[in-house]
Amino acid sequence: MSWIRNAWYVGATSAEVGDAPLGRRLLGERMVFFRDAQGRVQAVEDFCPHRGAALSLGRVCKGELVCGYHGLAMGGDGVTRSMPGQRVGAFPRIQRFAVEERYGFVWVWAGEADGADTSAIPVLEWHGNPAWAYGGGLYHIKADYRLMIDNLMDLTHETYVHATSIGQEEIDETPCTTRREGATVVTSRFMERIDAPPFWRDALAAIGVPEDTKVDRWQICRFSPPSHVLIEVGVAVAGLGGVDAPDDQKAYSIVTDFITPEADGSMWYFWGMARRFRPQDAALTERIRDGQGRIFAEDMAVLEHQQRNLDDFAQRKLLKLNIDAGGVQSRRMIDELLAKEACAQVV
Missing domain, CATH: 2.102.10.10 (Rieske [2Fe-2S] iron-sulphur domain)
Known part of the structure; x- marks a missing residue:
């Protein structure tokens, strides 16, 4: 197990x-x-x-x-x-x-x-809060749940897997930092004075900011056991403080990822996005949910093929790079807790 x-x-x-x-x-x-x-x-x-x-x-x-x-x-x-x-x-x-x-x-x-x-149980600050809106969905994925954690804690794949929506070269070009904060692993990346990718251009238009405005973009991924990943994401008009910019000058959201193993090699993936801009706009909520659903469907295709490869080439050892630090630290935390549970059962 x-x-x-x-x-x-x-x-x-x-x-x-x-x-x-x-x-x-x-x-x-x-x-x-x-x-x-x-x-x-x-x-x-x-x-x-x-x-x-x-x-x-x-x-x-x-x-x-x-x-x-x-x-x-x-x-x-x-x-x-x-x-x-x-x-x-x-x-x-x-x-x-x-x-x-x-x-x-x-x-x-x-x-x-x-x-x-x-x-x-994690505290979800946006639930029932009129300043926020939420939309999400559920995917059944034939892959080990830890592969999804790896995926979410290393967003450099966005440049390639999600090239038409949230990906851009600046993700590759901007280094990320990884640290442990108590029982949480945090991986962060901050990009400055860049063009917003298509998904975020639409979000800027929704708050009345011209789509061609240079922006500061952030990605702050937080893993917490057993398998939850919450990701602060967004863009703000460049030079106004990024994630701390005034609300009317940024599109700020939290991507929610609740990953539940079904059995070895399969999972239930509850995905969503809570946003703190235009919360009363139901049509915008549905449009973002549909777009996010397509993005995560791309991840699902990659992970299911990855799982098949890992099964077929079980003797191969995978490489670890600096971009993998978030996933590596998250898996290490899971292993520590599994060992702790095993010891408790022996006693």
């Missing part, structure tokens, strides 16, 4: 868990999410204790999960409540998972449910 268990991962968006159960494989476990009678999200293993049917193929009735095979009713605590014409008091309890609905996401704890600490 290559992922940390005692941590919170995004398992679904709130919108995905509605009237019907949602089955999803996460962290090597088959889970089913549903809402109880109070509307709270619950999660149990996707396994009916009667004949092993998938509970996710059933329905939700009065806050209980009803198996679509023989009508067994399951509670959010993993205890069978009833079954037509049968006595179920001796049925074994199935595994439940700790979940917390927050910021429009359903967070799931991969370790023992009783050890879940909700204070460890």
